[in-house]
Each structure stands twice: as C-alpha cells, then as structure tokens.
Amino acid sequence: MEGLTLSDAEQKYYSDLFSYCDIESTKKVAANGRVLELFRAAQLPNDVVLQIMELCGATRLGYFGRSQFYIALKLVAVAQSGFPLRVESINTVKDLPLPRFVASKNEQESRHAASYSSDSENQGSYSGVIPPPPGRGQVKKGSVSHDTVQPRTSADQQEPASPVVSPQQSPPTSPHTWRKHSRHPSGGNSERPLAGPGPFWSPFGEAQSGSSAGDTVWSGHSPPPPQETWVSFADTPPTSTLLTMHPASVQDQTTVRTVASATTANEIRRQSSSYDDPWKITDEQRQYYVNQFKTIQPDLNGFIPGSAAKEFFTKSKLPILELSHIWELSDFDKDGALTLDEFCAAFHLVVARKNGYDLPEKLPESLMPKLIDLEDSADVGDQPGEVGYSGSPAEAPPSKSPSMPSLNQTWPELNQSSEDTAIVHPVPIRMTPSKIHMQEMELKRTGSDHTNPTSPLLVKPSDLSEESKINSSVKFASGNTVADGYSSSDSFTSDPEQIGNNVTHQRSHSGTSPDNTAPPPPPPRPQPSHSRSSSLDMNRTFAVTTGQQQAGVVAHPPAVPPRPQPSQAPGPVVHRPVDADGLITHTSTSPQQIPEQPNFADFSQFEVFAASNVNEEQDDEAEKHPEVLPVEKASDPASSLRVAKTDSKIEEKTAASVPANVSKGTTPLAPPPKPVRRRLKSEDELRPEVDEHTQKTGVLAAVLASQPSIPRSVGKDKKAIQASIRRNKETNTVLARLNSELQQQLKDVLEERISLEVQLEQLRPFSHL
C-alpha cells in the first residue's frame, strides 16, 4: 500500500478508531469484531467493505494492522464520499471527510457511550435538538445536520462506532439516537467503562440547553461534563455501546453528534480539562437550588418530604421513570425525604437531564451530600457510569445507605479513638504519705535517728527535761520533715496517758516545730496525760524549780509512775525538757538517779539533750524545734551519756556540745524504739533495780545507734522507712509512757526531798538561819 497521508484530524480519528478496534491492544485488529462492526457502521455496502478490506491489504494479512486499518478507514471515507475505491484515492482525494460510521463514535464517545449504553431510558423526552456543541462548528459546517452523520475526524468515533454499529444496523436516524447516546451513559451497559457519563451529560445538556451552539453553552452550563467527555462524546461517543443499548434511534444523531463532536473534540478536549467534576454545581446554580429549596422548605436544615419533592420535580416534565431514578440517586440516605444537599443534587440531575445529559448510574461525587465526617463513604466515585451492573451491586448498597458506611466508618474511628482515649482509671494514689512522706523526708533530711519520727519522741519521753523536749524540738527544727512532726504528733497521741503534761507539752512543741506540713500536733493535752499525775500543768511543772517543792510537786508530770528511786525522780524530772532552769536543776540530780532508774538510758540522752538545750537555751522555748534535734541530741547524748553519765551540767553541756557535734552523726542515736522498748522492759524489770543506768544508757545508745541506721536504710526503702516509722512510733509511745512515769517519779522525789528538807530543818533547827 502506498503511503498514507492523513491529516491531523484524520490521524487522530483513525488512531482512535484503531484503538477502539484494537481491543486486545495487539496493534493489529482482526477482521472480525469491531472492525467489521465499524465498517458496517460505515453504512457501506458489504461489497464495498470487502473491497476496502482487500485494498487495505487486510485480507492478505488476515488482520488489520494499524496502517491497514488507517487505509481502510480512509477508503471508507472515500467510499462514503462517493469516490471510487481505489488505492490511489487514498491520497488523492483531498479534503476527504472523515469516514462516517453510523453510530460510530470516536473512541471517546464510545467510551462514554458505554456508560450511557446502560441507559435504557430512551425516552425521547428530550427533543432531539442537539445544537452542535461548540466547536462543532465543523459539524455545522459539515452541514452536519443531525441527519448527516458526517463522520468526523474525531478518531474516537470509530470505535464507538463499531459497537454501535451493530445495533445500528437498524437505520438510526432518529434524532433520538443522539439523545439516546446521551442517555447511554446513564443506561450504561458495561460495555465500556464510561469515563464519565457526566461528561456526556454536559455536552448533551449543553447541546440541548440552549441550542446555543458554541462555547457559551458549554461554559455557561454548569454541569458540563468534563469537556472531554463532551468531546469524547463528540468524538467517539461510545456509539457502539450506546447503539447496542439503543439500537434504534441513536444512529444518525449520534453520528452527527459524533461528527460534530469529532470536530469539536479537539476543542472540547481542550476545554474539558476538568474531567474531574462534570457534575459540579456552580455557585449560581447552587444558589438557585437553595432558593428553590426554600420555597418548599424554609428551613434549610430541614427535609423536603417525598411527596412535595415529587410534585416539584414533576413540574419539570421529566418522565416519571427518570424522576424516579433521579430520586434514587439523590436520596442518599434513603429516608424518603430530601435534605438540602440531596435536593440540590436532585435538582442538578433534573437540570442535566433536561439538558440532555443522561442520568448517571450512580450519584456523582460532587453531588453527593456531604456526610458527616465521611468522605469515603461514597464510594460512588464519579459516575461510573459504567454501567455497571457489575459495579452497581457493589455500589448500590453504598448508595443505598451512603450514610451508613460513612457512619460505620466513623464509628470505628470513634471507637478507636475512644479506645485510644481509653478510659484511664484514675490511679488512686495514696495520700499517705503524709506520714510516710514526712517520715521519708525526715529520714532524708536527718538521716539519723532523729529522722525517725519516733526517735525524737523517744528521746523526748526519755528526756523529761525540757532539754530533751527542746532537743527534740530542735531536732525538728533542724530539719525534720513534717513526718517527724506528724509522727511525733502521732506519737504524742499514742501516749496520751503516759505522757505527762510535759510530755504533751513537749510533744506538742516538738510536733509543731518540725514541720510545717506536719499537722500541728494536737494541742497539749492537759488531761489525758495527767491520768496518773492528775492535772499538773506542764508549765507549772517545768516552772518548778528545784528548790520549790511545790513547784516540783506541781511540776511533777502527772501520771508519772512512781519510780523505784525517788532519788531518781528528780532525774527524770530534770530531764523533762520543760524549762532550762528546771532542767538544769533537775539534770543535776538526774545523773545521779539515772543509773538507778531503768529509764536512764533514755534519760541520759535527754540529759545530754537537756544539757545541750540548756546550753543552747534558745531552744527551750523553741519547742517547736523539730524532734530531730532532740533526737540528734539524744543520739549524741546517748554517746555522751555514756561518757557523762554522772556528769554534772558541765558534762551535760559537753554532752550537749557533743550532741551538737554528734548531731551530724546519726549513729549515736540508736533507734529510739529499741532503746525505748528496752527501756520499758528494763523499766518493768528493773524498776526495783536501780542500777540500770549503764544498761539503760547502753540500751539507749543501742537504740540510738540503731536509729540512725534505720533512717538511712529507710531513706532507701520506703517500706523500711515505714517500718522504722512504726518502730519509732512504738518507741515514742514507750518513751512517752516512760516520760510520764519518770515525771511521776520526779514528783515523788521532789516530795521526798521536801520532806527531807523539812526533817533537816527540824533536825537542825535554825541552822540555816
């Protein structure tokens, strides 16, 4: 075959047709199938077709290669133009119009037609007026009245033509055909996935809308299906498909259209860049729809009931069936009522339909009412047009309950989110702490016995003297945490009875001193501690000077169990950390009595404390001092006690100093509890005994010694801390009791002293005068 020169339009048209025929993409087309259809669509006599085939060489080759195909097409055009079929005529005939294929549509058209083909609605409701699409100038030029199906160069035509051809065997020519085509998209046989029935719509719509040929129509029309489709429609309406669907009418008009579209195809193609959204509603349209909606339903958020919508849309004079289909498409949630979005979509579809666009099989995305947070619910992609029954079933459900999938989708999200947010149980946090925390703090701070909440307490009770109190308070101040104070307060509480006023007083002081956070220790319990001693005022007790028997008596801490050694009474009394003076005086005697009393172990500590307190004095009143201090001092005193057991104040002072020094060290402060226990024990056991001082001191020392270790370890281990706290508390309790007892003893001792002095007076009358 000689070379074939094709014009651009021809080239394009032919290539499209070839593509259409080349179903298998093998670059060669068998003689059967679409090629034949195509040729038949050319409305040429069979012999002519055969001749063409022969000429193009397909018969020789047995198939249509691209060149053969092109030649064949050219020959078709030649034949259709009336020229004799000659090989030479291929190139000789100038200005050969594109081969016309009845119902031939360019590929594109066919594609579109495919979507349309499914449209079974061939209602001729649309007047077949299809003003040639803009750019269909050629069509017009080509005098393409609807009747003349001038095959346009639009390549696409060919293919659609072929499928179309078949149905088209029947003489088409009714203007309907074209419209049918337009409807094809909606009909959609799944012969060809329709690129977008939408696009078809627009062209049709536009075509019909105003018979205003020209782009104006297009541009003005809102749902101009993607121009391409338009174009394609023009080019190659899937006439074939369409035709198959609508055998009858499509043909002429379709062909005409195709021709027209072919011509305009290019233009349209250019125009229709936005394939994306043929169904998009323009703003003005939207506004118009909204206004219409308001006329029916003033509330924009409300629904239009089905009956009202029916009446409204019936006015559009569309066939009921189509309206029914529109309803099916637009009623997204299938509730029998139209929301604003649904209404706009329906209106849009009605408009499109009136303009000639075929109804899509599925609601276009752009028309899909926006679901709450769902976007993928609409799997309805753009008009799949297709036809798809294949697609539809799957899609039907979604379209059916579009909202549901979306809801479902959202729900899982919600669920997930809820799961994510997942209930976080408020973790109960023990507030404990205050004690434990405080204790810990104490421990951390003091790191010594004194941290032990009980230690200071122990110290205190052991040291009935103010000094001890002061010491303890000082200790608190030194840094005991609230815990100490707290615990001290606890300890205080724990031994209401045992603790005399002094003790309580001390405790209260110590309690308050140590920590701010610590709940202020209970106010001095005047009475409970006085169970034994009877309501001696601590102050008065402390105020008692050594020389004042009454004071001493008064000062006697209530409920101090009479200790075996009345001589020792003063000791304990001395140890009361009441007043420095008192303490001093008492302390003076205490050392002596210390060894006698089993409590002495503790007392020794307190003695030292007292001494230190005395020395320091400032702490006397500052009973607020944390127990730590006294504890510390207790610890020190413990050691110092050993040293200065029988020491006088000086020793005490030194001891005080020592304790001060030792305050750092925690060792001396044996765990109060232990000494306390021992003390108590010893008290019980050794009450009758007097010489327990060493033991006591030793015990006390041991206690003190153990204490520091406890706090240290406790610091690390909360449980240990708690355990130590408990121990300290116990110790504290014991010490408090001891304190009360000692106070009682002191009182007794003082009484004895008074009696002795009286006797002395009697014995040496006037001697002292």
Add this chain to the structure above:
Amino acid sequence: MAVCVAVIAKENYPLYIRSIPTENELKFHYMVHTSLDVVDEKISAMGKALVDQRELYLGLLYPTEDYKVYGYVTNSKVKFVMVVDSSNTALRDNEIRSMFRKLHNSYTDVMCNPFYNPGDRIQSRAFDSMVTSMMIQVC
C-alpha cells in the same frame, strides 16, 4: 446465584420478574407462579402476625430436580420468590436469607421513592442492578 427473581405484589401479580436470559425464562415464570400457591399456604399456616423476621423468610418452597424455589414474604404481603439452580453448590440457608434481605432492602428503597406508585412495575435501576448482582453470581 439466583436463576430467577420475582417480586409478586399482594394481589399476586408480578411487580418484577427477572431471569437469567439464557434459560428458558418462561419455565421460570411458571415455576414462580406455581410457587405462589405454596407461599399462600405458608402464609395462611402462620397464623400469628408475621412480625418476626424469620417468618418473613419462608424457606424452600418447592424443590425440583434442577431448581429450588425459595420464598419470602413481607409484612405487606409482597412476596419475593427466588429460583436457584440446584446444581450450584448448595447455597446455605443463610445465604438465601441474605439475598432476600437485600431484595427486601432494595424493594424498600424503591418504595421510598415518591415517584414510585405502589403497584407499578418496578423499574428502578438500582433495584435492577442489585438483582443483577445476585443473578450474576450464577454466571
């Protein structure tokens, strides 16, 4: 899976009937028609108000050597009849039920369309597509 699907109105006239084209459709029509008697039997036998979904599903109405006919009736006495090819892997009862459920849903959607007058032939494309999906499975 269905070879033929029919929707029968209350008055026992078909609202929609569709068969696989390949087969001799008339035979299916006849089968559907005869099965209506069975449906009526079952309905009358029920007695109580047919509110229960299960009662909506009538089950196998009529087995032949080649086909089985299943029935389903709605509360408004609209009947769905489905002819299934026996040669297919025996469809489980649940599958049949689900198919009827889909039919029922589609029918409901058709009913919801204000443009549809009850008693008219069902021409809904969505309904068609749904039925096709059910039938295409056979193919």
